[in-house]
Amino acid sequence: MLRNYIATAWRGLLKNPVYSAINIGGLGTALCACLLILLYLVHEYSYDLFQANRDRTFSIYSVSPADKASFSESMSFMTGPRLAQAAPGVVRYTRVDMFPGKFRLGDVVPRKPLFVDDNFFQQFSFRLDKGDPATVLNRPFTIVLSRTLAQKLYGSEDPVGKRLSYNGKYTFEVTGVAADPPSNAYLDFDALCSLSSFAFMEDKQWTIKMEQNVEPGNFKTYIQLRSAADTASVLHVLRQLAAHHLDTTYYHTTGSYRYALEPMQQEHLEMHVGRATEHEYLRIFSIVAGLILALALINYMSLATARASVRAREIGVRKTLGAGKGNLATQFYVESALYAGLAFALGLLLFGLFKEPFLELLRLHIDDAFTGSPRFIAAAALLMAVTILLAGSYPALVMSAFNPMDNISAPSRGRAVRRVLTVLQFTVATAMIISLTVMKKQIYFFLHKDIGLNREHLLMVRFDRTMAPHYQAFQAEVAALPAVTATSVSLNGLFGGIGMITIQDGAFAANPLMVTDMETDSAFIDALQIRWRLRPTDPFWSADPRNVVLNETAVKALGLPADPRGLRAPGMRVSKIAGVVKDFVFESLIRKPDPVYITASNGSFGGGGTLLIRTRPDADTHALLASLEKIYRRYPSLFPFSYQFADDAFEQLYTTQIRMAGLLGAFTLLTIGIACLGLFGLSTFATLQRTKEVGIRKVLGAGVGTLVGLLTRDFLALVGLAVVIAAPLAWWVMQGWLRQFAYRVTVSPWILIVSGLGVALLAILTVSLQALRTARANPVDSLRNE
Incomplete structure (x- = not known):
């Protein structure tokens, strides 16, 4: 009987090519889109599910006392050891240096290097191709390379036992090779260096010295608990430890950071740990996938029921000859399965063609192996089953329920339902x-709004700590180029990382205020063409490091008078307000401007900084970049010349x-x-x-x-x-x-x-x-x- 149903469905498919093409083409295209979105969703929700201890592993994060929407996922160097010693529920801790900076290994700059504790491979389920997980990082100056980086450095040669130069200053021994982290791992790396090396590295020792308290810092700290039930007790101990520590050397603060534990498997999808992926967009694409599939199924069901009058005599004859409702329903389900199966095959073909462009548009990497993973295959199979069930249900139930005499007379059926589906x-x-038009309009608004500074014809060139002693000479040579109209130096550049201070003294003791601290040189405001509201009375204000320039938002937020020049800047022990600039955007227009302190730190960029270069509108960009690179190479630097246009950074x-x-x-x-x-x-x-x-x-x-x-x-x-x-x-x-x-x-x-x-x-x-x-x-x- 089933064979007869399939043969009948196949003949019907060939007999009505237009109807078949519309159904299979529309449904196949929709299924391709659904499979692409499904791949994205399943991948996003699968992060760190391969970690064996994920149910008992948590990371520590802090919430700013001044801005409840501001979170930090990094803690101090000593937070892990102190907590493990004080809380019996902690089995182990593992620290990951989140800001190791760029460095060279031989002639290669690793993409994602990390300094980690020696128990890294006991805490996490990353595989080692070579090396002992218990000892591979237990000595200073040892390093584990990813499979890809090992091949890049040594080809097919065994790298274990080899020695690598770290910035030409330290020597690390390769003790293992790790499989590349899967694309659904929150922690990404291509080199793992032993954290114990910090004690012997001059440029890292200050980190240990400065981060002895339990407070926000530079290290992502994971703790593994005996049981998830110990979370409350461990968190209580953490907050008690943090209450005893705070550095108030320079800023007036009393410290009221709120600390919490983040389950490992939730890190990727939680905004407060800094991921770009947002729940909102996952929900949007879930809805979009459902709508696309629903529209394709509506097409199928509408056309199937519309053709009821064509098949009415067939149905009537079958029922007159004894076919039951179940037989007819089965026949229609078989037909739906045939159409859905062919559509699914088309969808898989299109999925293979469009997967890479889709991922490129998302700027997302998904391992090829994930497409064949049981989790994705199960999700795709469920999609197929739901498609067959929904596609066949309505036509089968409606047409198999026709009265034989009505069927023979072939009346029009289901017209009202089809109209409703068309409207839908x-x-x-x-x-x-x-929605798309509004979204495009909002993005255009972002990219073309006046942000209070001129980001056009503005280049940013980063220099590291090796070049820092020579940055003024480098800046002078650049400023002498004919295509350059102005230069300035800033600690963090524009539209990237920024420094923050928390004001908790005086009126802000109960409700702290977060202020952006921009360390620049004296030319910063004029070079960026930021507009003054109140100019400094002293033209040499920037020569005194105690002078501070505020933006309008800072003046209002701090409750200062309209002309605050000469007053002390709240939150800073020794300071004087020199002037006020109009608000300008240095981050994103998604949020309103923060209060800003601009301090002229002339000659104090020892850790590196960013040279801001204002160019002539008619400058030859290629020639200018060539000149800049030539000048850059005259000075010692660990890294090759790199640059970014400010308008590109803003768009990012x-x-x-x-x-x-x-x-x-x-x-x-x-x-x-x-x-x-x-x-x-x-x-x-x-x-x-x-x-x-x-x-x-x-x-x-x-x-x-x-x-x-x-x-x-x-x-x-x-x-x-x-x-x-x-x-x-x-x-x-x-x-x-x-x-x-x-x-x-x-x-x-x-x-x-x-x-x-x-x-x-x-x-x-x-x-x-x-x-x-x-x-x-x-x-x-x-x-x-x-």
Whole structure:
């Protein structure tokens, strides 16, 4: 019987090529999109599931007392040892240096080097190709290379026992080779250096000396507990330890950091540990995948039920000859399985073609092996099963329930349901177009808003601590270039890392205030063309390191008078406010400007900094870069010349939004295509059903325009209703999305109107093609058999 069902379904597929192509093409394309999104979602939710001790492993993080949205996942050097000694529930701790800086191993700069404790491979389930997990890092100046880095350095030669120069100053012995971390590991590395080496490295010893207290610092600290039930007691001990430690040497602070433990398997998806991946976008793409699949299934179900009148006699005859409802339902399920199976095969083919472009658009790396992992295969199989179940359910239940006598007379069935489904499809498509338009408008606003400084024609060149003693000579040579109009030096550059201080004295004892501390030179404000509100009365203000310049937000947040010049800057023991600048954006427009202290630290960039270079608008960029590199090479440096344009750095702040808008744009086009494909199928079928009616009307004198309007008006009315429903719905959704941005656009009525007109135009083109062809056909052809 099953063989008969399959044969019947196959004959029906070949007999109706247009119907089959619409169903298989639309469903296959939708399944490809769903598989791509599914790959992304399953990968994101699988982070660190391979870690054997993940249920008992936690990382320590701190919450700023001044900004509850500001988190740090790094703790001091001694936090782990002190906590392990004081809390019986801690089995072991492992520290990971989160800021090792760049360094050379021989002639290679590792992509992601880490300094870690010697129990790293007992704490985590990373595999070692060579070496003993218990001893591979138990001595100072030992290093474990990733498989990729080992091959890059030594080719096929065994690297164990080899010695590597670290910045030409220290020698590390290779004691092991680790398998490359899987793409769904939170900790990424290509070299692991023994943390015990710090005690013998001059440039690292200060870290040990300065980080003896239990407080935020430079080390991500993991602890493994005897049981997850010990979390509360361990956290209590941690907070008691932290309460006794705080450095108040320079700033007035009393310390009220809140400490917490983050389960290891939740780190990747939690924003407070600094990941770019956001729950919001995972939810968005989950919804988008569901909508795309739903639209494709609506197409299938609408066309299947629309063809009920064609198959009504077949169904009636089968039931008259004794076929039961179960037999007919099984037959329709088999047909659905055949269509879904072929669509799934097409989806897999398209998935293979579009996987790499999709991941490039996401700027995401996923191991090839993950595509064949049991977790992803199970998710794909579940998607296939759900598709078959949903695709077959409605047609099987509806058509198998027809009365035999009704079936033989072949009435129209399910028209109301099909209309509802069509409205639903175009409601979704219109809402996605409106959402995409708003998102694009917001991104354009970000990239073109006046941010209070001139980021155009501005280059940033980073120099390390080796070049730091010579940076003034380097700056002078650069400033002498004809294409350069101004230069300045800043500790952290623009649109990247920043220093923060917490003000907790005086009026801020109960409610601390977080202030950005920008260490620059005297030329910083003028070179960046930041606008003054109150200029310093002393033109040589920057010569005194005690002088501080505030932005307008700082003046307001600190409750200072309109002209605070000459007053002490709150939070700093020895200081004087020299002037006030207008607010400028140095991070992202997603949030409002923070209070800023600008201090002129002339000659004190011993740890390295960033040279900011203002160029002429008509400068030859290639020639300038060549000159800069030539000058850079004259000075000692551990790293090759590198640069970044400020406007590129600014654009990178919105990488997530730009990336997601690009993906939403692709999926919006797909949604529109699926909706129009379904509309084309329904309109084609409806037109064919009315061919004789059109022929009669044409014989009686109806014109082509009248006939086209007759055949399309019902569909266009449904699309119009969808636009009316979608506009307020999309407006409400995007208003919610825009609330996350401190600076945002408004959803103006023209966006709703233009988007609705665009959808209506697409619908007109879709339904008019077949209607026009039918209206222009010779009526004799349609009436010949009457």
